[in-house]
Amino acid sequence: MAAQDRLTANTFTRAERTAPVPLRPLPLLRVDGLSVSYGPHEVVTNVGFELGRGESLALIGESGSGKSTIARAVLRLLPSGGRATGRVAFDGQEVLDISERGFRPLRGRAIGFVPQDPANSLNPVRTIGAQAQEAAALLDEPDTAIRKQLILETFAEVGLDNPQRVYDSYPHQLSGGMLQRVLIGLAILPRPALLVADEPTSALDVTIQKRILDLLTRLQHDFKISLLLITHDLAIAAERANALVVLKDGVVQEAGRTASVFSSPASAYARKLRADVPALNPDRYAALRDAGFQTLKTGDAATPKIEVSAVTKTFTVDGKTLTAASDLSFTVPAGTTHALVGESGSGKTTAIRLLLGLEQPDAGTISVAGEPITGRSPQALRSAWRHLQLVYQNPFTSLDPTWTVEQLVREPLDRFKVGTRKERDERVREALADVRLGEHLLSRKPGALSGGQRQRVAIARSLVLEPEVIVLDEPTSALDVSVQADIVEVLLSLQANLGLTYVFVSHDLALVRQLAHTVSVMHRGRIVEHGAVTAIFDNPQQPYTKSLLASIPSGVSGAMHAQQPQLKLAVAAE
Known part of the structure; x- marks a missing residue:
């Protein structure tokens, strides 16, 4: 090496040694060793993360993972009996140790909060x-x-x-x-520096969900707000956050930049969350759906299990006539699943009320298993209802909270006087086994069950009469993606084993692709597109269908876009 080369090398070495180390920007929110307990029971254990100014971080995990508890600890809104230890620093100020009076000026002004359910x-x-x-x-x-x-x-x-x-x-x-x-x-x-959003879109249609998430992203950019997003959906988190913290049972399973965690999750739990996202795994249940596909291919649909023909229904509200369903027509082959999709107000609920005979159409006909539904009184429909069952959206409100699981599942048998007492007892246990619930739950009431268990009880209740057709009204919309995946697998297994026919009502098109064989897209009371799920999803013809499909969270590719400056959105009222 030449002398001047050695001199240059030494000079650079000395310069590197003496150059001041750049100061790391102080994070807006820093959580260190946070643990939360209720009495002797610890629900959050040693959680730590940092959120930079103007950045976004998502806490993800199933119900009970500790996401909302962490948010409440940051906001100093833990319920009575909750105790938080560790450190939570907001803009350099410790917040766990200061009095409620001292923290109150921060809550609302500097730290904003968007709760999950606006109705409540x-x-x-x-x-x-x-x-x-x-x-x-x-x-x-x-x-x-x-x-x-x-x-x-x-x-x-x-x-x-x-x-x-x-x-x-x-x-x-x-x-x-x-x-x-x-x-x-x-x-x-008040233009807060930090916005905590707790499942802000979990109860919304997929298109409205996208608008709300786009809005949060735009506000974050326009006002330099840091966003702490709480969600159970890994695809949404990956699309909208710079960093992810994956939680299970109050313990961090994985944390890091979004691209890394999403594309190559290191923990088994994060990998499971990724596998349970319908948008990322459209063919996960292809083998279970094959029986229904074979029905479609072999033409066994010559005598459809459900026939809806030219059905129209209007209502009069404040002297004005509103058309809730207009010229609806579709058929459902036996042993297959037909989905009705669309935003709120599209006519899905009216369509299933007509199908169930809870409303009578102004025109058109409906038949189930060859038996007409239209033009009959509730008394005359009793025989049809035995073979046509409904699973509601929210099992917590549809199941009597004062009854045990055994009473809830057994009631349809009692009402229709099916079999002897011993035969009814046996059928209740068979129905629970069909939905993979143990007999130890028979004496429990809905309040002592998880959301997934309650929905399985609701499905068992619909199965106990051995119906031919089950209408599923948003049966997983209130559930975590992992619990949802379990319910979908149960439904498809039952269909494959028992030959059940489903009508599946949903606004979640990614889930529809996993579950259904055929689909009708509804908009303002009309069917705007109809056919096989794969054909509609792969090549939609109508702008409305295209907008629904474009709203499905796509994962980390969207996250990169979400971090770019967003134009102001002009959004019409929903």
Whole structure:
């Protein structure tokens, strides 16, 4: 080596040694060794993560994983009896050790919160404006007129196209998507540095879900807000967050940048979460669906199990005639699953009420297993209902909380006087075994069951009469993706073994692709596209169908896009 080369090399070495080390930016939120206990029971153990300014981080995991408990600890909103230890620093200030009075100026002003269920978060007997004025009190603006103007401006910022009407409305007069926008607007009104969003889209249609998530991404960019997103859906988390923290039973299973965790999850639990996301695994249950596909291919549908022909239904509301279903026609071959998809208000619920005979159409005919449903009284439909059962969306509200599992599953047998007492007891146990529940649950009540167990009980109740057709009304929308995957596997196994025919109502198109054989896409009471699921999903012809499919979270490829500056969105009211 030449002398001058050695000199240069030594010079650079000395420069590197003496150069000041760049200071790492102070994170907006830092959590170290956070543990949360209720009495002797620890529900969160030694959790740590950092959230930078203007960045987003998602806490993901199933129900009971500790996601919401961590958020409540950060917000100092733990229920009575909850105790948090460790360190939580917001903008350099420790928040666990300060008094409630000392923390109160931060909550709402510097740390905003968007809860999961807007229907339960807003007072139903007060106008949106009255409740918004309470949030506006955090602005330290004494003039009510100025506060109202700021509220209206914020409502416009979150995509509510008629802020004054929203301001004057009661919660029941707005859609779920609009109510969620209201909550987001109230949370960002004081321009917080951190926004905590707890499952902000779990109860929304897929297109509205996308709009809400796009809105959060845009607000994060426009106002340099840090976002702590809580979700059970790995695809949503990967699409919207810079970093992920995967939790199970209150313990961190994996953490890191989104691209790394999503593309190559290191923990078995994260891999399972990824496998349970319908959008990422459309053919997961292909083998179980084969029996239904064979029915379609071999033409065994010559005599459909369900026939809906030219059905129309109108309602009169406040003197105006509204068409809820217009000229609906579809058939469902025996042993297959037909999906009805569309946004809220598309007519799905009206269609299944007509199918079940709970409403009578103005025109058209419906038959199930060759038996007409239309034009018959409830008494005359009793025989049809034995072979036509319904599984509701929310088992917690559809199951009597005072009854045991045994009573709930047995009741249909008692009502139809099926068999002897001993035969009914045996049939109840068979139905529970069909949905993979043990006999030890027979004496439990719904409140002592998990969400997935409650839904299995609801399915067992529908199975106990050995029906030919089961209508499934959003049966997994309230469940975590892992529990949802278990329920889907149960349903398809039952169909393959018993030859059941399903009508599956859902707004989740990714789940429909996994479960259904044929699909009708509904929009404003009409079927705009109909056919085999693979044909519709691979080559949609209608703009509305294309918009539904475009709303399915796609995972980490979307996350890279979500981190780029977003244009302001002009979104019409849902």
